[in-house]
Amino acid sequence: MTAAPVTSDDTAGGTPVLPARGAQRPLGLREVEVTGGFWEGLQTVNATATLEHCERWMERLGWLANFDRVADGTTGPDRPGWSFSDSEVYKLIEAAAWEYGRTGDPAADALVRRLTARIARAQDADGYLNTCYGHGGQQPRYSDLESGHELYNTGHLLQAAVARLRTTGPDELVDIARRAADHVCATFDDSGLCGHPEIEVGLAELGRALGDLRFVEQARRFLDRRGHGSLREIPLGRAYFQDDQPIREATAFRGHAVRALYLAAAAVDVAVDLGDDELLGAIVRQWDRTVERRTYITGGMGSRHQDEGFGEDWELPADRAYCETCAGVASVMVAWRLYLATGHVKYADLIERTFYNVVATSPRSDGRAFFYANPLHQRTAGGVSDDDAVSPRAEGGSRAAWFDVSCCPTNLARTLASWQAYAASAAERELTLLQYAPTRIRTVLGDGSAIAIDVTTAYPADGAVTLRVTDAPAGAVALRLRIPSWAAGAVLVEGGRTRVVAAGFAVVDRSLVPGEEIQLLLPTTPRFTWPDRRIDAVRACVAVERGPLVLCAESVDLPPGAVLDDLLVDPSVPPVARSDAAMVRTVGGDEIELVPYHRWAERGASTMRVWLPVH
Amino acid sequence: MTAAPVTSDDTAGGTPVLPARGAQRPLGLREVEVTGGFWEGLQTVNATATLEHCERWMERLGWLANFDRVADGTTGPDRPGWSFSDSEVYKLIEAAAWEYGRTGDPAADALVRRLTARIARAQDADGYLNTCYGHGGQQPRYSDLESGHELYNTGHLLQAAVARLRTTGPDELVDIARRAADHVCATFDDSGLCGHPEIEVGLAELGRALGDLRFVEQARRFLDRRGHGSLREIPLGRAYFQDDQPIREATAFRGHAVRALYLAAAAVDVAVDLGDDELLGAIVRQWDRTVERRTYITGGMGSRHQDEGFGEDWELPADRAYCETCAGVASVMVAWRLYLATGHVKYADLIERTFYNVVATSPRSDGRAFFYANPLHQRTAGGVSDDDAVSPRAEGGSRAAWFDVSCCPTNLARTLASWQAYAASAAERELTLLQYAPTRIRTVLGDGSAIAIDVTTAYPADGAVTLRVTDAPAGAVALRLRIPSWAAGAVLVEGGRTRVVAAGFAVVDRSLVPGEEIQLLLPTTPRFTWPDRRIDAVRACVAVERGPLVLCAESVDLPPGAVLDDLLVDPSVPPVARSDAAMVRTVGGDEIELVPYHRWAERGASTMRVWLPVH
Structure with missing residues (x-):
């Protein structure tokens, strides 16, 4: 695809998160070009199918026309869609902005402009922009902070504007967002919170992108105001929207997962930019406990x-796992910020796990249907989804074209369009590869010297990764390669020697020679994974993983007449590789083929399980 | 307590369910007098504490004054309470009516009269009676059939009137109910359904009690109208209120448990009275599958x-078990009707299991706080409940004085007040003992001959049950004793011989001699119970039961520093009896004391588990 001219002076192509300080510097979308493989496939489907799909559904349901009706003075209490439907439009703009930043595709640019023009007309003179409140017989502005989602919507508007600003430069969308952010600061200077965190992360990043610290300060006010019971009590309890406990005192993520994670992402932003190490430490601790005790093997939360x-610690049912796709997206947001702040490899490990087993699981291969919930056990085969209908539910074992609450498709779209932002990072004289895919990485290190690496690999189907240095600075430079925690026995071949490298970062710290090749061999032999015995729900079960992929058994692969939930795996026989997945032996002696979890339910209605009983 | 005069000519004392035909005839509340023991204790607490407690809370929250405000023309959209709060008043009236029928306590009679006087004034001229709809700026009548609960409320009014009619005779409450039922028949002759089934069971029983088949026919219309999608689709799906599938075609109980069970109870009533064996067969099959695959060891649903x-088949998580107290009550309603219709012992077995492990678990020992949900695993100790506050939630590991949705306390109250109704039944020349407690049973058999038995026992703490015949008809009579399915090795001593009796009914079929004693010895040695291996949630766990009691481990009984969820039980060492419960050996060699599940959380905040991991 030929790149169209971009007006931004950021030739790096922009990136979703750009902290004021931190252990690692993120690369821009144009500094990491995905040239093929697994993620390029998903990005292409996202660009060519999902963006258009989302726009078409939102037009059909009137979520786009809601903006026109506000502008035309014809809206009212009969407005279609939930109070948060505006945010879907903003997330689609954000996705299109990243897509345009990544590829320069004029269709993506046109989508941004088309949607921007419609939302622009709906903004009130004082900067307020919302189609559900405050116009023509609707409830007054900010009359339902607990569930009205007004600031939540605005937060997504700000994130969309950040994407545009960083990839294309200031434009009408950025002006709209600036006015909206000013309005928020003026209105919520002293008090007030939104039941669904998101404004905080939007304000923090817009403040960074515009160099306007007022917005970051407002994000901090929202964060510290939370947890003192200022929102009204609801039947689900204040933990639902994290107003039960000050964020600095909490010990784990709790309540509604997406809310908790968006809030934590903002907390890292504020902590980093305002030098608040106490706050950063609180999120680090909460993340550790959450990942140890409240996170599925898929990375799902x-x-x-x-x-x-x-749930509570160790409450991880496979069948009723919710693992909302948006929570996977939000978990990547948190882990990425913590990685940039601290440089710790564990955050990149979780990002990989979540990318392959939550983010990649949601979209159907054609990019026009999605999982909202991502359970690890489907007891009864789901129905065949009607691609022309809105699914009223988040569950059911088959991907749906659209949902009554349809947060996931646009969240996926913006994440896939910016996937390469999470693949590598840099520091003063240091380049770190975090995610392995065919990529062309070109950046300028802190001292102004250029470095460029071409990566070729069939990962995750195969663990061999070849790095070819195409440009290198004079003198020693540290090239750091993430060795995933599962990759025991990984081998690095470079500079004429071969060595086994441990989990963490394998570092090549020397002068690099353009043309030289470095080979990393990550063992992708299928392996059994046993659960922590405190997880009651999967006691006496085992999972099979291969490389970064969680595998699953699916009923369509069983012998005729066999029932998935009757299957017992013989754990004394290690799984063996089979194409990109594995075979396991049952107690009865049959060989059962497993498939990557992210591909389940692509071959018709099926039952499925990740955790396989051993007795 | 001295019995006050009753005006009803039913000296049997009335009973909640009186089918037109069936394998067994229920006995009236005065035919089975509970003279001591476990259930007498619960009944006394119910009578002396819970009834007053419920009235006080409903006065405090304005749920009673809602009736006054309708009568005075001062109600409006600001009316306090959920749309179903009227039903709590009716269930309290029902409880007081049974209590008066059981004991003749004038305080219970005064409570019925006091509440009846207030609801009477709120009834509209055409029979409509509801405090949430149709008056002073409220939504119009029947404008929200899906969630408005209007017919649900009316159903409970009818059940209350049945209790009054059968224990005391026709009065103002019965007149109110008759007018309300006439209004329902006139309004819903052709179409319409209530989202929460209950009107059906109320209509059927009122029809029986008044001898007015129109009401039973209307119940049948509601039943057959259901399951064709006439209610609007909701996010939880139409299965939530059983409008997804015709009741004759369903294969298991599904959706909201209380709704499903109230509906099934009505279906049995209609099937029996209208001779609809197809419908009866459908409920029998659904019950079988539900009890096999969707019911907890406690009887909880x-x-x-x-x-x-x-949930789906085999989806029975211990930690997130909902097992609403009201679902336990409703399950007893269904099983009792099926028992009367078919005479099968399995229904009485489930009633016992549910009585001891759901119904008896809910109330705190003082009768002034209640469990709403009855999970089988509490991971974190609940807080100490504030007896002066309304609990916004149904869960939490401690009993609450009152709930925002407070259906359970009054449901318990009416069930406990009528407990002995489920203890025995009769047929032509046959008396059957179903539940063992110190009781004095006196009835007249089908041929007009009297029979009387005094039962003495310390059951369930001890399995010895002594029956003393105090009156007997001439000639052979069948005295049938239920042998619970768990009671392998039960021994019957009668007529000079001792024999081992199998699960089911042990029958003494001969002339009985007044003064003679019959002894039943049910073995109450603690026993391990292994789960069906298709229940993923408790794989590799074992439970301990003793007699009808499910036992549990509670953190307050552990050695200092021990963590309940770290405990592993050694299944090679059988549990041993200890007071009324048991001790088990852990893998580490410690002896851990278990307690009856129904008593958990009576000694302060604790963690608890019924299913104990073995590795």
Whole structure:
């Protein structure tokens, strides 16, 4: 695809998160070009199918026309869509902005402009922009902070504007966002909170992008105001929207998972930019406990359907796993910020796990249907989804074209369009590869010297990764390669020697020679993974993983007449590789083929399980 | 307590369910007098504490004054309480009516009269009676059939009137109910359904009690109208209120558990009275599958918090078990009707299991706080409940004085006040003992001959049950004693011989001699119970039961520093009896004391588990 001219002076192509300080510097979308493979496939489907799909559904349901009706003075209480439908439009703009930044595709640019023009007309003179409140017989502005989602919507508007600003430069969308942010600061200077965190992360990043610290300060006010019970009590309890406990005192993520994670992402932003190490430490601790005790093997978060929320420690049912796609997106947001702040490899490990087993699981291969919830066990085969209908529910074992609450498709779209932002990072004389894919990485290190690496690999189907240095600065430079925690026995071949490298970062710290090749061999032999025995729900079960992929058994691969939930795996026989997945032996002696979890339910209605009983 | 005069000519004392035909005839509350023991204790607390407690809370919250405000023309959209709060008043009246019928306590009679006088004034001229709709700026009548609960409320009014009619005779309450039922028949002759089934069971029983078949026919219309999608689709799906599938075609109970069970109870009533064996067969099959695959060891039903509903087959998480107290009550309603219709012992077995492990678990020992949900695993100790506050939630590991949705306390009250109704039944020349407690049973058999038995026992703490015949008809009579399914090795001593009796009914079929004693010895040695291996949630766990009691481990009984969820039980060492519960050996060699599940959380905040991991 030929790159169209961009007006931004950021030739790096922009990136979603750009902290004021930190252990690592993110690369821009144009500094990491994905040239093929698994993620390029998903990005292409996203660009060519999902963006148009989302726009078409929002037009059909009137979510776009809601903006026109406000502008034309014809809206009212009969407005279609939930109070948060505006945010879907903003997330689609954000996705298109990243897509344009990544590829320069004029269709993506046109989508941004088309949507921007419609939302622009709906903005009130004082900067307020919302189609559900405050116009023509609707409830007054900010009359329902607990569930009205007004500031939540605005937060997504700000994130969209950040994407545009960083990839294309100031434009009408950025002006709209600046006015909206000013309005928020003026209105919520002293008090007030939104039931759904998101304004905080939007304000923090817009403040960074515009160099306007007022917005970051307002984000901090929102953060510190939370947790003192200023929102009204609701039947699900104040933990649902994290107003139960000050964020500095909490010990784990809790309540509604997406809310908890958006809030944590903002907390890292504020902590980093305002030098608030106490706050950063609090989030680091909460993340550690959450990942140890409240996170699925897939990286999925959220154990409860009732409140789309985290459960208690070790409460991780496979069948009723909620693992909302948006919570996967939000978890990547948090982990990426913590990685940039601290440089710790564990955050990049979780990002990989979540990318392959939550983010990649949601979209159907054609990019026109999606999982909202991502359970690890489907007891009864889902129906065949009607691609022409809105699914009223988040669950059901088949991907749906659109949902009544349709937060996931646009969240996926913006994440896939910016996937390469999470693949590498840099520091003073240091380049770090975090995610392995065919990529062309070109950046300028802190001292102004250029470095460029071409990566070729069939990962995750194969663990061999070849790095070819195409440009290198004079003198020693540290090239750091993430060795995933599962990759025991990984081998690095470079500079004429071969060595086994441990989990963490394998570092090549020397002068690099243009043309030289470095080979990393990550063992992708299928392996059994046993659960922590405190997870009651999967006691006496085992999972099979291969490389970064969680595998699953699916009923369509069983012998005729066999019932998936009757299957017992013989753990004394290690799984063996089979194409990109594995075979396991059952207690009865049959060989059962497993498939990557992210591909399940692509071959018709099926039952499925990740955790396989051993007795 | 001295019995006050009753005006009813039913000296049997009335009973909640009186089918037109069936394998067994229920006995009246005065035919089975509970003279001591476990249930007498609960009944006394119910009578002396819970009835007054419920009235006080409903006065405090304005749920009673809602009736006055309708009568005075001062109500409006600001009316306090959920749309179903009227039903709590009716269930309290029903409880007081049974209590008066059981004991003749004038305080219970005064409570019925006091509440009846207030609801009477609120009834509209055409029979409509509801404090939430149709008056002073409220939404119009029947404008929200899906969630308005109007017919649900009316159903409970009818059940209350049945209790009054059968224990005391026709009075103002019965007149109110008759007018309300006439109004329902006139309004819903052709179409319409209530989202929460209950009107059906109320209509059927009122029709029986008044001898007015129109009401039973209207119940049948509601039943057959259901399951064709006439209610609007909701996010939880139409299965939530059983409008997804015709009741004759369903294969298991599904959706909201209380709704499903009230509906099934009505279906049995209609099937029996109208001779509809197809319908009866459908409920029998649904019950079988539900009890096999969707019912907890406690008898609890409802695996999901999200919709207070049944899960799929084998979806029975211990920690997130909902097992609403009201679902336990409703399950007893269904099983009792099926028992009367078919005479099968399995229904009485489930009633016992549910009575001891759901119904008896809910109330605190003082009768002034209650469990709403009855999980089988509490991971974190609940807080200490504030007896002066309304609990916004149904869960939490401690009993609450009152709930925002407070259906359970009054449901318990009416069930406990009528407990002995489920203890025995009769047929032509046959008397059957179903539940063992110190009781004095006196009835007249089908041929007009009297029979009387005094039962003495310390059951369930001890399995020895002594029956003393105090009156007997001439000639052979069948005295049938239920042998619970768990009671392998039960021994019957009668007529000079001792024999081992199998699960089911042990029958003494001969002339009985007044003064003679019959002894039943049910073995109450503690026993391990292994789960069906298809229940993923408790794989590799074992439970301990003793007699009808499910036992549990509670953190307050552990050695200092021990963590309940770290405990592993050694299944090679059988549990041993200890007072009324048991001790088990852990893998580490410690002896851990278990307690009856129904007593948990009576000694302060604790963690608890019924299913104990073995590795």
